[in-house]
Amino acid sequence: MDSLVDKIAVVTGASSGIGRSYARALADADANVVLVGRNAERLESVAAGLPTETLTLAGDVASAEFDHDVIAATIERFGRIDILLSNAGLYVPGDFAEADLGAVRELLSVNVFGAMAIVREALPHMLAAGSGDILMTSSVSGHQAIHWEPVYSASKHAIQSFTHGVRRQLVGTGVRLGEIAPGVVLNELWGIDEEADDSTPRLEDATGIRSDDVAEAVLFMLTRPRHVNIRDLVILPTSQQI
Numbered sequence: 001m002d003s004l005v006d007k008i009a010v011v012t013g014a015s016s017g018i019g020r021s022y023a024r025a026l027a028d029a030d031a032n033v034v035l036v037g038r039n040a041e042r043l044e045s046v047a048a049g050l051p052t053e054t055l056t057l058a059g060d061v062a063s064a065e066f067d068h069d070v071i072a073a074t075i076e077r078f079g080r081i082d083i084l085l086s087n088a089g090l091y092v093p094g095d096f097a098e099a100d101l102g103a104v105r106e107l108l109s110v111n112v113f114g115a116m117a118i119v120r121e122a123l124p125h126m127l128a129a130g131s132g133d134i135l136m137t138s139s140v141s142g143h144q145a146i147h148w149e150p151v152y153s154a155s156k157h158a159i160q161s162f163t164h165g166v167r168r169q170l171v172g173t174g175v176r177l178g179e180i181a182p183g184v185v186l187n188e189l190w191g192i193d194e195e196a197d198d199s200t201p202r203l204e205d206a207t208g209i210r211s212d213d214v215a216e217a218v219l220f221m222l223t224r225p226r227h228v229n230i231r232d233l234v235i236l237p238t239s240q241q242i
């Protein structure tokens, strides 16, 4: 098992849901965490509960300048970046004939451009170190076209082919790249307050999983021995019909 002790991890979308669970799981494994999201107050409150060193950086990942600053601030504070969890994302479902193109553009800017831009900033540091781990939060919607969320599904398909293509470019460099593809995760993306146990009935009938379930799987991916790269991990609620 690869240890996470003293590793430096950047997590985007760390203010709620899956990213907050990532931050907690990493810190519980003794990694130091850089928490990124737009809401500074929420980032601070997540960071305050973590046992290791943290840095919170508030801004919009759809801004290339912000992504540059996130990685620069990480290097300045900790001297390196070992792990990047590119996780921030938006969700917009609905019939495309009625789609708001402003919302389409925003979703693609965050889920595709933002997700890639932070990788672009982190990669040169990892390549220079000859080591590093990047995991994208994709979705089962990136593995098959889901008709009630075609724009979101397209954004996650982009993440799939990005991950597969760049991973091949990284062969021999010591840098691993993969993606995790959850089904329904019962959190704020669906208007559910996980901290208030709103999700319990759906966990009981297994139509949803918890953000913590996704974080546990990511910890598994990150702690494989260095000769193992889990490229794709699909994690579904047992009773999700998809």
Ligand SMILES: NC(=O)c1ccc[n+]([C@@H]2O[C@H](COP(=O)([O-])OP(=O)(O)OC[C@H]3O[C@@H](n4cnc5c(N)ncnc54)[C@H](OP(=O)(O)O)[C@@H]3O)[C@@H](O)[C@H]2O)c1
Pocket: 012, 013, 014, 015, 016, 017, 018, 019, 036, 037, 038, 039, 040, 042, 059, 060, 061, 062, 087, 088, 089, 090, 091, 110, 114, 137, 138, 139, 140, 181, 182, 183, 184, 185, 186, 187, 188, 189, 190, 211
């Ligand atoms: N929930 C699900 O069922 C599910 C299933 C499969 C995949 N996913 C994926 O999981 C990832 C995390 O979503 P979640 O389920 O944890 O939902 P969430 O609770 O709504 O979290 C989304 C996170 O992204 C951040 N974010 C959104 N836009 C941002 C921007 N422009 N710049 C920086 N941060 C931004 C949000 O923080 P701020 O509001 O503070 O910016 C928040 O921390 C997403 O990529 C999503 O597509 C979710």
